[in-house]
Each structure stands twice: as C-alpha cells, then as structure tokens.
Amino acid sequence: MAESTAPPNGLRPAAPARPAVPISSIAPGSARHQQTGVAELDRVLGGGVVSGSVSLLAGDPGVGKSTLLLEVVHRWALAGRRALYVSGEESGGQIRLRAERTGCSHDEIYLAAESDLQTVLGHIEAVRPTLVVVDSVQTIAAADTDGVAGGVTQVRAVTAALTAAAKAGDVALILVGHVTKDGAIAGPRSLEHLVDVVLHFDGDRNSVLRMVRAVKNRFGATDEVGCFLLRDSGIEGVADPSGLFLEQRSEPVPGTAITVALDGKRPLIGEVQALLANPAGGSPRRAVSGIDHARAAMITAVLDKHAKLPVGAADIYLSTVGGMRLTDPSTDLAVAIALASAYADLPLPATTVVVGEVGLAGDLRPISGMDRRLAEAARLGFTTALTPPGAPATVGGLHTVSAANIVAALHHLVDIADHGAGLRPPPRLLDRS
Ligand SMILES: Nc1ncnc2c1ncn2[C@@H]1O[C@H](COP(=O)(O)OP(=O)(O)O)[C@@H](O)[C@H]1O
Ligand SMILES: [Mg+2]
Structure with a gap:
C-alpha cells in the first residue's frame, strides 16, 4: 500500500502565494x-x-x-x-x-x-x-x-x-x-x-x-x-588605542611585562604587573585583577614545578594597567615573565613584548594572530618579542626570540634583561599624553 503523504493532525499544506525559486534566480541584495x-x-x-x-x-x-x-x-x-x-x-x-x-x-x-x-x-x-x-x-x-x-x-x-x-x-x-x-x-x-x-x-x-x-x-x-x-x-x-594600557614611565622596572592582546582582530598592547611579598603568616595571599585567576594559579605552579622558581610561597599581586582584561591564554607567558622578573628583581627592557601560551608541562604554545600582534608591536617601535616557537624571525624592525619551554624563556629573560638594561621605551609610546 502506498504511504499517505497527508501529515498527521489534519494539517494541510497551503498553496504558497509566492513559490520558492532557485537561489540563482534571485538578485543579490546588498546592504x-x-x-x-x-x-x-x-x-x-x-x-x-x-x-x-x-x-x-x-x-x-x-x-x-x-x-x-x-x-x-x-x-x-x-x-x-x-x-x-x-x-x-x-x-x-x-x-x-x-x-x-x-x-x-x-x-x-x-x-x-x-x-x-x-x-x-x-x-x-x-x-x-x-x-x-x-x-x-x-x-x-x-x-x-x-x-x-x-x-x-x-x-x-x-x-x-x-x-x-x-x-x-x-x-x-x-x-x-x-x-x-x-x-x-x-x-x-x-x-x-x-x-x-x-x-x-x-x-x-x-x-x-x-x-x-x-x-x-x-x-x-x-x-x-x-x-x-x-x-x-x-x-x-580612539583610533589608535595602543599605549592606553601601559604605565607611562621612562625606565624599565622589575615585575612588569608588556604583551599584545587581540580583541577581535584588533591588537591591543597591554601590561602585566606582578608584585611578590613575604607572607605575613598563614597561607600566602593572592590578589589578581584583570587576569584570569585560574590561569594565574596555573602559571605560578608551572614556574614552581618546571622552572624551580618558588614564587608560590610568596604573596602574589597581579594586575593589568588601565582596567584592561587580559584573560586569554596568549597572556600566559607575559604573566610568567612578570612573576619571574619580580622574583629575580630583573627588569625587562621596555622595548620588549612577550606573547604566548604556557602549557601545564612548561611548554610554550603558539597562539592565534601572531603576525598581527607582532606587526602592531613593530609599528609602535618595540624591538624584541619573546615568543613560542614558530613565530616569524623578524617583523619590521622587531626581532623575535623564541623559546620552546618556560625554562628557555627564563634564560632569554636574563639575556634580554642584561643586554637591554637601561633601554628606554619606544619613543612612539612616550609621545602620548
Ligand atoms: N551632568 C553630567 N556631568 C558630567 N558627567 C555626566 C553628567 N551626566 C552624566 N555624566 C557622565 O556620563 C556617563 C554616561 O552617562 P549616560 O550616557 O547617560 O549613560 P547611559 O545612557 O549608558 O546610562 C555617566 O556615567 C556619568 O559619568
Ligand atoms: Mg541613558
């Protein structure tokens, strides 16, 4: 017996006033x-x-x-x-x-x-x-x-x-x-x-x-x-928001790392600041603002475990500048470097940007939009970028230093800090009032 095409519940198809037509016969509407x-x-x-x-x-x-x-x-x-x-x-x-x-x-x-x-x-x-x-x-x-x-x-x-x-x-x-x-x-x-x-x-x-x-x-x-x-x-x-999220200072200070975040497809320069203090007693304090708490805790553990940097025992204060939110994993390396820089009392030259994701095994992972981020840093006059492997070697006047893991990144931190001691920030960023 042939199956009935009548739908249940007595619903009957209505003859359409305008029949459906092949898509190719419709003129494209332009907004x-x-x-x-x-x-x-x-x-x-x-x-x-x-x-x-x-x-x-x-x-x-x-x-x-x-x-x-x-x-x-x-x-x-x-x-x-x-x-x-x-x-x-x-x-x-x-x-x-x-x-x-x-x-x-x-x-x-x-x-x-x-x-x-x-x-x-x-x-x-x-x-x-x-x-x-x-x-x-x-x-x-x-x-x-x-x-x-x-x-x-x-x-x-x-x-x-x-x-x-x-x-x-x-x-x-x-x-x-x-x-x-x-x-x-x-x-x-x-x-x-x-x-x-x-x-x-x-x-x-x-x-x-x-x-x-x-x-x-x-x-x-x-x-x-x-x-x-x-x-x-x-x-x-604000047509050019870069620099809004940076502390204006003329000399590099320990405990800070500049990074390039990506908001949609717009690159934004941001700054991570870290301060370590001796705990007053009991369990050490954690005060984190503008950065993901869970990622901050994870990075602290990675520094402890893989780089033998016992930052976790200290009170940790972490923050961004200008209310910026740096919550995606591409900020991980900047957080790690800011913490290490605070721990070692070693300032990173203000001409350096740091981008990359940190894995639980201490490995550094590539991130999306690396070219766009580095191009923005180069445009603003940054000269060095600390990155995971796979980033282009140079972008404009900017050279990348890539590290496969957190230990290699810390070695680079020491190198860059030694060679760049006293370097002033890119003039392009100091112009801003
Ligand atoms: N008379 C005023 N003088 C100065 N600043 C004002 C005045 N009125 C509002 N503002 C500022 O403008 C901000 C934005 O207000 P408004 O545009 O009305 O916000 P929304 O429409 O989103 O509620 C307020 O938060 C306040 O800081
Ligand atoms: Mg209103």
Missing part, C-alpha cells in the same frame, strides 16, 4: 551601509548603519549609551540627514542639557521624550527621519500588550512594532537596551534574535575607556572593537 560619522562605531558596524535595519546597543546603566547615541545623531545631522532621538528615560530638557555639555546640539536633531509606543510610531511618521534612536527599549510601553514596561512580553512587542516601522519607513533604527545584573536575561538578551545587529558597550566604571563590540551582525563581521574615551565633555573615539 547599504551609511556611515554614522562616529568612526569607531562605524568600524564595529562594518561601515555604518543599514536603512530598514535594527541595531541594539546593550550595556550597563551609566556606561555612556545615551552619550554615544547623542553623538551619533549629532554626526548624522551634521551630514545633512534628519535624526529622531526618542527618550523614555529623560526629559527633553535633560537631553538638551547633555547635548550642550557634550557639544551635540543641531537643528536637524528631533527630540521626543515619550514612553508610549503608539505615540513613538506617530513621531516617526511625522518627523520622517532616516535615523531613529529609541533610548531605551525597556522604557517604552505598548498599551495593547500585557505586562509591565521592560518585561519580556512588552520589550518584545515594542521591538517588533518598531522593527516593522523601521522596515516600512526605510529607517535605520538603534535601540538602547539596559543590561542589569538580574535583568540580563529578561532584557536585551531576549531581543537578540529579533534584531539585525547586537552591540555590547562596556567599560570599567573607574576608567574613562569604553569598548563597543558586535556580538551579532547580519551585515558584517563581528570581530571589530571600537574604542572610546568617555569624559564630562562627551565621548571621543
């Missing part, structure tokens, strides 16, 4: 990126915002989302385009005040302090902007939807309606989403699949540095990072 004018943001977006698309900018309260997006609408307006800034959080007067403080006033920026969804849609129709910012999606309420503003149901309904309006009006829409400790799941996370682009905005509260990263981008890659400095006078892009 038209429009530069916002904020270069560091455009870099992350893959060239700019796309008309008819929705981007979500998520971040902690106070990180600078409103400041950044006011700068965006300002640049938009400066290029002769009309922008609408909808705020459900602040009054028009407050936004005006921020605009004056940060130098972002412009006639073509339209402001609406509004929290009702339908009225917001009305504003979009009335103003006919090409860019709309809604700050924040959690403060806009859809009257015909259950739940409180900011709840998952509401936030989804608001996003869906605004998305439809953006597509219909060919408007680039940017939504702000607050991430809070307890609301992290209910908030922006629940929207990520509804929008085209998701950007995360973060930074340390005690530092002026801010980073924007794309975690989803339907129109580009997600491996770029945008760097900003947030000040009272506004937000400012």
Whole structure:
C-alpha cells in the first residue's frame, strides 16, 4: 500500500502565494551601509548603519549609551540627514542639557521624550527621519500588550512594532537596551534574535575607556572593537588605542611585562604587573585583577614545578594597567615573565613584548594572530618579542626570540634583561599624553 503523504493532525499544506525559486534566480541584495560619522562605531558596524535595519546597543546603566547615541545623531545631522532621538528615560530638557555639555546640539536633531509606543510610531511618521534612536527599549510601553514596561512580553512587542516601522519607513533604527545584573536575561538578551545587529558597550566604571563590540551582525563581521574615551565633555573615539594600557614611565622596572592582546582582530598592547611579598603568616595571599585567576594559579605552579622558581610561597599581586582584561591564554607567558622578573628583581627592557601560551608541562604554545600582534608591536617601535616557537624571525624592525619551554624563556629573560638594561621605551609610546 502506498504511504499517505497527508501529515498527521489534519494539517494541510497551503498553496504558497509566492513559490520558492532557485537561489540563482534571485538578485543579490546588498546592504547599504551609511556611515554614522562616529568612526569607531562605524568600524564595529562594518561601515555604518543599514536603512530598514535594527541595531541594539546593550550595556550597563551609566556606561555612556545615551552619550554615544547623542553623538551619533549629532554626526548624522551634521551630514545633512534628519535624526529622531526618542527618550523614555529623560526629559527633553535633560537631553538638551547633555547635548550642550557634550557639544551635540543641531537643528536637524528631533527630540521626543515619550514612553508610549503608539505615540513613538506617530513621531516617526511625522518627523520622517532616516535615523531613529529609541533610548531605551525597556522604557517604552505598548498599551495593547500585557505586562509591565521592560518585561519580556512588552520589550518584545515594542521591538517588533518598531522593527516593522523601521522596515516600512526605510529607517535605520538603534535601540538602547539596559543590561542589569538580574535583568540580563529578561532584557536585551531576549531581543537578540529579533534584531539585525547586537552591540555590547562596556567599560570599567573607574576608567574613562569604553569598548563597543558586535556580538551579532547580519551585515558584517563581528570581530571589530571600537574604542572610546568617555569624559564630562562627551565621548571621543580612539583610533589608535595602543599605549592606553601601559604605565607611562621612562625606565624599565622589575615585575612588569608588556604583551599584545587581540580583541577581535584588533591588537591591543597591554601590561602585566606582578608584585611578590613575604607572607605575613598563614597561607600566602593572592590578589589578581584583570587576569584570569585560574590561569594565574596555573602559571605560578608551572614556574614552581618546571622552572624551580618558588614564587608560590610568596604573596602574589597581579594586575593589568588601565582596567584592561587580559584573560586569554596568549597572556600566559607575559604573566610568567612578570612573576619571574619580580622574583629575580630583573627588569625587562621596555622595548620588549612577550606573547604566548604556557602549557601545564612548561611548554610554550603558539597562539592565534601572531603576525598581527607582532606587526602592531613593530609599528609602535618595540624591538624584541619573546615568543613560542614558530613565530616569524623578524617583523619590521622587531626581532623575535623564541623559546620552546618556560625554562628557555627564563634564560632569554636574563639575556634580554642584561643586554637591554637601561633601554628606554619606544619613543612612539612616550609621545602620548
Ligand atoms: N551632568 C553630567 N556631568 C558630567 N558627567 C555626566 C553628567 N551626566 C552624566 N555624566 C557622565 O556620563 C556617563 C554616561 O552617562 P549616560 O550616557 O547617560 O549613560 P547611559 O545612557 O549608558 O546610562 C555617566 O556615567 C556619568 O559619568
Ligand atoms: Mg541613558
């Protein structure tokens, strides 16, 4: 008996209004990126915002989302385009005040302090902007939807309606989403699949540095990072962030190692600092900031076991400079060298960078993006790189010294330190104020 093709439960296929067609018969759609004018943001977006698309900018309260997006609408307006800034959080007067403080006033920026969804849609129709910012999606309420503003149901309904309006009006829409400790799941996370682009905005509260990263981008890659400095006078892009994470000093000091981290595909110079002290009694103290605790403990054990360097008995303080997070394994060797340098009271010349992963057997392992990292170090004037095997012998004016294991690396440390004693840091890095 022939098998019936009828699906169970009486579900019947409907005749499609538009039949599926071979992919080759479809003209490729191209995303038209429009530069916002904020270069560091455009870099992350893959060239700019796309008309008819929705981007979500998520971040902690106070990180600078409103400041950044006011700068965006300002640049938009400066290029002769009309922008609408909808705020459900602040009054028009407050936004005006921020605009004056940060130098972002412009006639073509339209402001609406509004929290009702339908009225917001009305504003979009009335103003006919090409860019709309809604700050924040959690403060806009859809009257015909259950739940409180900011709840998952509401936030989804608001996003869906605004998305439809953006597509219909060919408007680039940017939504702000607050991430809070307890609301992290209910908030922006629940929207990520509804929008085209998701950007995360973060930074340390005690530092002026801010980073924007794309975690989803339907129109580009997600491996770029945008760097900003947030000040009272506004937000400012940093095209060349190298050196932000270094201590400014003219002579090398023991217990420090400079490394090149890779954030997406952007190389960032960072510094690891180590201090060893005699324990006051009991078990030795460990204070680690900006570096992965577990990796730090592992590296301490490797130094103890394979290099016979008894750092583990001391109080260990490890930290990065400028709130930088150096948590990936490519930082291992820099942590090891900083600890050894502190232990031996032997400063590494400030012209040396250290990159590489340390294995439990004391072996040094190659890392991703080595060429890119060394090229950045060479560009900045570093002359020596301590690396695992396999790195190119020279990159520009930079020579690599490779070591197969931690013991060989420590021998090199002694060599480099002896020969480079008193060498000053690359002038390129001292220029920075
Ligand atoms: N009136 C002000 N004067 C100086 N700095 C301010 C003022 N208002 C806000 N800031 C600074 O700007 C930062 C970013 O604020 P904002 O852009 O509103 O953050 P978000 O929108 O992410 O909550 C604040 O954390 C604060 O440090
Ligand atoms: Mg805000």
